[in-house]
Amino acid sequence: MIHITLPDGSLREYDQPLSVYELAASIGFALAKAAVAGRVDGVLVDCGFVIQGDARVSIVTPQEPDGLEILRRSCALMLAMAVKQLHPSVLLLKGSALGDGFFYEFALQRTLTLADLIPIEVRMRMLAATNHSIRQRPLSATEQHSVYCMGDSEYLSKGPHVPATKVLQAFVLDHVGGTSLQRIYGTCWPSQEELERWRTPPQVMLVNIDERQIAFTQSVTEQLRRSGIHAHVDLRNEKIAHKIRVHSERSVPYLLVVGEKEKHGGFVSVRSCSGEDFGRMKIDQVCGFLHPKDCGV
Structure with missing residues (x-):
């Protein structure tokens, strides 16, 4: 007998090995349809992964990061x-x-x-x-x-x-x-619907100088979004001057630039599409600067 512990703590028993997809289907049709992967004892696996023994399992859908x-x-x-x-x-x-x-x-x-x-x-x-x-x-x-x-x-x-x-x-x-x-x-x-929402003009665009700042730039983007700010991020392997010029020409109101100094200091450099330089700001300062009502500032 295989014992599967789900995220809510409930326990399910199966008399033979089963795939992540089969587990999702046994829970519900909608969950199986939405499943893109599984997390077995903390490890991400494909839906076709076969669970051979007792494990803690969650079904991964596109609604989580x-x-x-x-x-x-x-x-x-x-x-x-x-x-x-x-x-x-x-x-x-x-x-x-x-x-x-x-x-x-x-x-x-x-x-x-x-x-x-x-x-x-x-x-x-x-x-x-x-x-x-x-x-x-x-x-x-x-x-x-x-x-x-x-x-x-x-x-x-x-x-x-x-x-x-x-x-x-x-x-x-x-x-x-x-x-x-x-x-x-x-x-x-x-x-x-989510794609069309993303395609609406952003209030702010975050750009990194090189790949060393990718993780930090993405995390700042998520923080701003959680604060109600419509933020986009450009992590393309392009020169920073090119990215700034492109987004300025598209009239994105504010650009947040992230380099190594910004990453290690926990801040971003803020500028407008017209080239006005607002200097470096911590993330909570940026939030208040861009959207004070939602940030509680």
């Missing part, structure tokens, strides 16, 4: 498949969730433009509608990185991933950058 990251990571995988189908000579390198979205990096003989994103996004929607399964292939004795199968192709990728592409519906590609090594960026959300 880990689930949303998995959704976006899987969308990056679907992006890779679409690019490979449209450009067979492409060399796929790496992809992942990033900030509010995802990216995939690759090498291609010609430089892609924004116009090239249209057929790629169309192909991604076809792949989502076809509902390809995404499953992890067992590793051989010499392999060190997880391999996921989607369609007839295999991809080196960190997991977990969603069980199938049908859950990847609310996404859009919005940027391509680089020359010899190119990256396509996009965003993905659990629902079209």
Whole structure:
């Protein structure tokens, strides 16, 4: 007998091993439909992971941060498949969730433009509608990185991933950058409604100088959102001057810049789209500066 302890402390008994998805289905149809992964004794696993013995298990959905990251990571995988189908000579390198979205990096003989994103996004929607399964292939004795199968192709990728592409519906590609090594960026959300809400003009845009500030910049973004501020984050692998110029031209009211000094000091540099410099501020100061009513200031 296998004993499964759920997050609310309730205990369920099963007479044989079962997958995370089967566990979710035994709890309820809606939960199984929403499941993108599981957490078994604190470890994130795919829905196909088989629970062999007593464990503490929770079902992960896109409504929690880990689930949303998995959704976006899987969308990056679907992006890779679409690019490979449209450009067979492409060399796929790496992809992942990033900030509010995802990216995939690759090498291609010609430089892609924004116009090239249209057929790629169309192909991604076809792949989502076809509902390809995404499953992890067992590793051989010499392999060190997880391999996921989607369609007839295999991809080196960190997991977990969603069980199938049908859950990847609310996404859009919005940027391509680089020359010899190119990256396509996009965003993905659990629902079209959430995607449309994200696409409304933000009150503030956070930008990092390089990848060393990614985690801190994302955490500041989440703090501002919890305070009722409509914040976006740009973690693309682009020069900071370019990111500032682009978002200033788009008339984003305020830009929050994060470098190493800001990260270690726990603050951000605040400027307006017109170039006015408000100096460095702690996060609670930023919150009060941008939205004093919601911040209790």
